[in-house]
Amino acid sequence: MRRLTGKRLHAGVLVFATYIAIAGSASAETGSIVRSILLPGAGQAHSGHYGKATAFATVAVVSAVGLFATQINYNRAVDSFDSNKATYAGYTARLNGGEVISYSEINQTYDDMQAAWDQSEDRLKWRNTFAVALAATYALNLVDILRSRRDTGEIEPAMSVHVENDGGIKIVRTIHF
Numbered sequence: 650m651r652r653l654t655g656k657r658l659h660a661g662v663l664v665f666a667t668y669i670a671i672a673g674s675a676s677a678e679t680g681s682i683v684r685s686i687l688l689p690g691a692g693q694a695h696s697g698h699y700g701k702a703t704a705f706a707t708v709a710v711v712s713a714v715g716l717f718a719t720q721i722n723y724n725r726a727v728d729s730f731d732s733n734k735a736t737y738a739g740y741t742a743r744l745n746g747g748e749v750i751s752y753s754e755i756n757q758t759y760d761d762m763q764a765a766w767d768q769s770e771d772r773l774k775w776r777n778t779f780a781v782a783l784a785a786t787y788a789l790n791l792v793d794i795l796r797s798r799r800d801t802g803e804i805e806p807a808m809s810v811h812v813e814n815d816g817g818i819k820i821v822r823t824i825h826f
Contacts, residue, residue: 681794689790696797705790712783719776726769733762 685692690706693699737758740750811819 682791685790685794689786692790692794693797696794698797701793701797705786705793709783709786709790712779712786716776716779716783719772719779723769723772723776726765726772730762730765730769733758733765737762 681692681695683692684695688706689709690702690704692702693705694702737755740755740758743750809821811821813819
């Protein structure tokens with residue numbers, strides 16, 4: 650039996666959660682949901698919520714570009730570390746072969762290797778931050794589209810008055826966004 654790990658497991662959970670959300674939502678439009686799955690904000694635009702659509706799309710694009718850029722920088726830092734590590738490890742064979750190598754050269758290679766390691770760790774944190782931001786944007790986008798109603802253009806009153814059973818009056822202020 651093949652074990653689900655990493656990307657396959659995350660993709661499976663996302664597909665299952667999306668299926669459950671769609672199946673459990675009778676009020677959301679299927680077209681808006683599909684659009685939101687494909688691109689955050691597209692479902693909101695389809696439903697007439699253009700402010701939300703702009704916000705979700707902007708955050709998703711910035712997160713995706715940031716993820717792409719930090720992944721490239723992370724790969725470069727790892728390659729730099731690997732190169733310096735190979736050079737540092739090669740000093741043993743060169744010294745055993747009788748070659749004279751200055752201590753400062755060995756020390757500089759070690760310092761470069763350590764700096765590349767630190768840089769790769771920093772880039773990894775940024776990459777993971779952008780990945781979480783992108784995943785959270787998709788999740789919030791789907792939750793929003795499942796909970797929102799299509800914008801009909803009607804304006805609901807911002808304030809309403811309710812008469813309570815005990816004869817009291819309750820004034821309710823409603824905020825819509």
